[in-house]
Amino acid sequence: MFHFAMKNLAIKKAQTLLVILSIVLSAGVAVLAYNVSGQVNDGITGTAAYYSAIIGPSGSKTQLAMNTMYFSDEPLGTIPYEVISELQQDMRVASVVPFAMADSYNGYSVVGTSTDFLSGKNVSQGEMFSAAGSFEAVLGANVARVSGVRVGDQIYTSHSVGETHKTPYTVTGILQETHTVYDNVVFTQLQTIWAAHEEEEEEHEEGHEEEHEHEEMNGMVCAVLVRTLNPTYAMTLVNDYDGRIFMSRDGGSHTLQAIEPMDTVRGILQDADTTRYIVFILCAIILVMNVMMIIIITLLNLYHSAGEIRLMRLIGISMRKINLLYLIQNLVVGFAAVLLAFLLSRVCLLLMRDYVAQMGVVLNASKVYPLEAVLLAAVFIINLLPTMICTWRMAGQEGINN
Amino acid sequence: MIQLHQVSKHFHNETAIRYSDMVFEDGHSYLLLGASGCGKSTLLNLIAGIISPDTGEIIINGRVMTNESQQVRDAFRIRSIGYIFQDFKLIEDMTVQDNIDILRLEGVDVSHAAGLFAALGMQEKRNKKVRQLSGGEKQRVAIVRALVKQPDIILADEPTGNLNFSIGEQVMRELAETARGKTLITVTHDERLASYFDHVVDMNEMTSGGLFDAPSDSREVM
Structure with a gap:
């Protein structure tokens, strides 16, 4: 099943890469923005907290x-x-x-x-x-x-x-x-x-x-x-x-x-918070657009796959197996995309390290905030939903005729 | 043995086909002849369990298939029926071998594919994409996919319809040879193929109702 799912993805290289790229860029940017913001905030306040x-x-x-x-x-x-x-x-x-x-x-x-x-x-x-x-x-x-x-x-x-x-x-x-x-x-x-x-x-x-x-x-x-x-x-x-x-x-x-350095730094950070919120809002907009894009691409893929699904039904492949096949494909795409998005964010963290270090903060590429995991999990699930809904709807239709 | 009892099928355009009671014996080959729209392809789809009749029963080896769920009919089709579709129904972007391997999704043993490919002269084409094949080669792939599971019943819908007569005849000969000993039901309008079959059935005589307005092939009812 997995082997066949991979073959099926391979013949849809362009669509698959488009979905992966879309998730990687949007989720990667969102995760990166959240992580950098968190680490800069923690780093600056951490340095400030050392002296009373x-x-x-x-x-x-x-x-x-x-x-x-x-x-x-x-x-x-x-x-x-x-x-x-x-x-x-x-x-x-x-x-x-x-x-x-x-x-x-x-x-x-x-x-x-x-x-x-x-x-x-x-x-x-x-x-x-x-x-x-x-x-x-x-x-x-x-x-x-x-x-x-x-x-x-x-x-x-x-x-x-x-x-x-x-x-x-x-x-x-x-x-x-x-x-x-x-x-x-x-x-x-x-x-x-x-x-x-x-x-x-x-x-x-x-x-x-x-x-x-x-x-x-x-x-x-x-x-x-x-x-x-x-x-x-x-x-x-x-x-x-x-x-x-x-x-x-x-x-x-x-x-x-x-x-008191902490108070002073908090004051500076509060001013910077407005910029931070703007970045978060932009990231949220990118994510929403990404979700819409994933849904559209997935639905288009399914539309193009309708003939293939019908063909499989005709030769006797059960809808359960077809659902599983598409679910595996989406799991692989989602997992690869989310993993790449995470890796992209870490590479960017490493690249930004020297620049951010000028503010006295060392960006730690292995630092993962819980919300980052939640964000990536949400993107992963959103990637699965359109296919699951569509194939389940198809599965609910008794018979192959009409 | 396949038995049709008082089977009829209505379509959305309100036309209907009523089939006379029919019996297809095990191990015999049947050629169903008839004009376009007389219900030949519909009959194959009914036997294959792809569509359900509105009335009547289809009994295969004593089992009333019309009482079974779609799931059961799907399972029966993939295990026991080899269906050769008129337009091949192959995944064009996949290789020949992948189109056979797809049956493994349902646990079908495809180990006989190599022998069948060899018998049909297709062993060199196994790694080619279907879209790179000629019509005759595609038909052979469809035959291998139908026979690889060693089904008891083989249904062939216009297996030579997309081929010129000489290639069509060769494919028909190969199909008749590889299907020897199985129940083979072939639909065609080409009477010249009759010599390859044990029985020839004139479907114009076996059906009644709004025949002439009925859809001509399975694609229109699926």
């Missing part, structure tokens, strides 16, 4: 969150390191990680921080920079690959175009590829950023060169990432620091901003 609070200079909350978590956008400015010292004394705080972004290497951002910032990340070659050392760097996998840098090499960072720091950084390690923004960043000790900038200031003073507009970095950070002992402490910490005017020892005043 971010404290930085006043300005855009979104810019502070995006700059510290996804290394995008420019830093809002700087705040004194004394904020970190104060936070380290705070009973509500579990850990504090400094964050400074000031320089670049071949266009890749250089982030000065502590080794805590890279906890959970592994090096594929070499080792992490030492906490006590200076001018050591750990490169993201993509930076190393594109720049052709190896462990032990020395690299020169620059503050702006044409302004290269004189002291080179020694590459101590290269991070494992994560397909996230971490692949495109150079990490070093916070004190290295300070030292590089101190060196630069000295050069300017000695050389009496033209005045350069650049941020005072020594003793400053762009932001502080905080993990609290208890999630409820985050809210009180943010209340305490948000809008606070911090007086540094040198007498400078700095207006701080504090955010």
Whole structure:
């Protein structure tokens, strides 16, 4: 029966491929859209959930969150390191990680921080920079690959175009590829950023060169990432620091901003939700059109197969067997189409991985949401229905005449 | 033995055919002659259980087939009746062998096909698509499909109707030889084939009613 069903499909190659293609494209796109949306959402909120609070200079909350978590956008400015010292004394705080972004290497951002910032990340070659050392760097996998840098090499960072720091950084390690923004960043000790900038200031003073507009970095950070002992402490910490005017020892005043990254990211995602819903609606429209197309193609196939069915009835093949024959054909077509749609969506996920990684999210091709399975099952059943209804109706007609 | 008792059949155009009581003995060959529309093909379809009579009974080997359901008649047809249709009723896009293998859907043993193909000189054509065959070759495929299940009864509707006389005669000879010992009922309007049969029946004398308005072949009633 199966063999004959396959032969029957083979002689209707064009129609069969049309049905499969129609299902693969529509169901594949729908499943892909749902999966990417889900994983981006989960990924962004997952990253944001790691830190309880971010404290930085006043300005855009979104810019502070995006700059510290996804290394995008420019830093809002700087705040004194004394904020970190104060936070380290705070009973509500579990850990504090400094964050400074000031320089670049071949266009890749250089982030000065502590080794805590890279906890959970592994090096594929070499080792992490030492906490006590200076001018050591750990490169993201993509930076190393594109720049052709190896462990032990020395690299020169620059503050702006044409302004290269004189002291080179020694590459101590290269991070494992994560397909996230971490692949495109150079990490070093916070004190290295300070030292590089101190060196630069000295050069300017000695050389009496033209005045350069650049941020005072020594003793400053762009932001502080905080993990609290208890999630409820985050809210009180943010209340305490948000809008606070911090007086540094040198007498400078700095207006701080504090955010709960989850809240900020949720706000960003809510804005993005409208786009997400539009994508879902478009997918739903594609699916509905696909269902109609499947029904039309199947009915046309059955119409064309009417002569064949009648012929089989004439030679004595029972309607039960004919039903089974067409059911097997549709099962095979449906299964192949749904499987290919699923595979297509996974291939697309792999292809999109690097692009989405720029948002700090690693798309996992093996991640399957329950609704995806439901969606594919629905398409599979819809593919079967027209044939089943038609052949059952034929089966209900007693006799072959009329 | 096939017996027809007070059988009649009405059609949608209100015409009707009434058949005289008839008996077809086991192992005999019959040639049914008659003008178009006299009910020859309808008779074959009635015996094959493809259509049901409106009145009367058709009894095959003591079994009243007219009392049976369509399912039972289908099962009987595929096992015990070899039907050679006038227009072959082959699936054109499939190969010759596939058209025989289709019977396996109902569990029919088709292992005798090779011998029949050889006997009819068709062994080289088994993997060809039916649409690539000539009319005579298609008729031979139809004969193999009808005989491969080794049926007790063979019904042939104008088996030479689509062939020129010399090929038609050859096909008829081959059919008569391969069907030897079976009950063979052949419908034709070509009296020249009479020599191949044990009995010749003039259907014009065996039917009555609105004969002349009746549909001429099974396709119109299916």
